Amino acid sequence: MGCTGRSFLWTFFCPQRAGIRTRAAWEIGQLKAFVTFPKDKPSADLLQEMKTIIDAALELDEMLMNSKAIFTVHRPESDGSKNQRFDATRMDAFIQGKDLSSKTVVEFAISPMLIKMGNADGCNYDSCMVVCKSLVCVMLLLGVVHLYTEKE
Numbered sequence: 001m002g003c004t005g006r007s008f009l010w011t012f013f014c015p016q017r018a019g020i021r022t023r024a025a026w027e028i029g030q031l032k033a034f035v036t037f038p039k040d041k042p043s044a045d046l047l048q049e050m051k052t053i054i055d056a057a058l059e060l061d062e063m064l065m066n067s068k069a070i071f072t073v074h075r076p077e078s079d080g081s082k083n084q085r086f087d088a089t090r091m092d093a094f095i096q097g098k099d100l101s102s103k104t105v106v107e108f109a110i111s112p113m114l115i116k117m118g119n120a121d122g123c124n125y126d127s128c129m130v131v132c133k134s135l136v137c138v139m140l141l142l143g144v145v146h147l148y149t150e151k152e
Contacts, residue, residue, distance in 0.1 A: 075109050087102065
C-alpha cells in the first residue's frame with residue numbers, strides 16, 4: 001500500500017512501516033499497567049497481535065475516510081437521561097437474560113455505538129443506521145447491577 005490518497009492514520013504510520021511495530025510495542029507497554037500477560041507467551045507473539053490490531057484499525061480508518069457517509073460515535077447516556085432504558089436495536093447488554101426489555105434500566109455504557117448517516121456516495125443523509133451497537137450494563141433485579149453472566 002502506498003501513502004497517496006490514504007487516511008490521516010495511514011499517512012502517520014506509512015512513511016516508516018516500522019512505525020507500526022514501534023506503536024504496537026508502546027501500546028503493550030501501556031497495557032502492562034492493567035493486564036498481566038501470560039509468562040508462557042513470548043513477547044514477540046504479543047507484539048504481533050498488537051500489530052495486527054493496529055493494522056485492522058488502519059484499514060477501518062481508511063474505509064471510513066474514503067466514504068462520503070457521516071459516522072458518529074454516540075454514548076447512550078449522552079442524551080442527559082438518568083433513566084435510560086434498554087433498546088435492543090441500539091444496544092447489546094453485557095449480560096444476556098430473559099428479562100431484557102424496553103423497561104430494563106441501563107446503568108452505564110461500556111462502549112459507545114457507531115452510527116452511519118447517508119451512504120458511501122454522499123446521498124441519503126436523512127437515513128441512519130447503527131453500524132455497531134453500544135455495549136451496556138443493565139439492572140435486572142432490584143438494586144443489583146449485572147456485569148457478568150448471570151448464574152442460574
